[in-house]
Amino acid sequence: MNRHERRRQKKNNKLNQTVNQDLLEGIRLHTNKNYKQAESLYNKVLLTEPSNYEALRHLGILNQDLEQYEKAYNYFLQAFKINQNGFQVLNNLATIHMLNKNYNLALKCLSQSFKINSNYVPTINNLAGYYHKINDPKNAIHYSQLSIKIQPGNPIALDQYAKALIINNRPGEAIDVLEKLNQNFPDNDNFKYNLSTAYREI
Secondary structure, three states: OOHHHHHHHHHHHHHHHHHHHHHHHHHHHHHOOOHHHHHHHHHHHHHHOOOOHHHHHHHHHHHHHOOOHHHHHHHHHHHHHHOOOOHHHHHHHHHHHHHOOOHHHHHHHHHHHHHHOOOOHHHHHHHHHHHHHOOOHHHHHHHHHHHHHHOOOOHHHHHHHHHHHHHOOOHHHHHHHHHHHHHHOOOOHHHHHHHHHHHHOO
């Protein structure tokens, strides 16, 4: 490697480091609901790397959080075009399809995501949620149990398991799960709602 190539490599490494730092800081801000600052950093990454899969995907998640679903879908689609083996973005696309009640498309995306990575808990949780929505007790409990096996303490997995227990006519077990979730996450209204549903089934 000559001196010119070494300089170019050093410059590229520095640029990649900056991009990664901006992306990580954007995700941190996004997690803390500083949406405008997070969006600014994601867009900064895209100015340097217009085909950055993670920046596009996280812009999609950010817009989904803001309930701007059409924009979210477009960002997810751009990310998918860049990486068609992106199991994460396939799961993200499925969430938009679920919101739009396009359940066949949602299942197609989730199945593809699961085929690429059968240990990705968000996809497994969404598969459990999909089967709950279409009232398929057997598959709802199968995927929720699989998710818990991979991540035993995952609250979303436990919530999906409780919902699966309800449609499997096991509300008493669901109540045990949901009461623990309510103790650990007292501000989560979804867990409260599901607990009230379980009590109604007794």
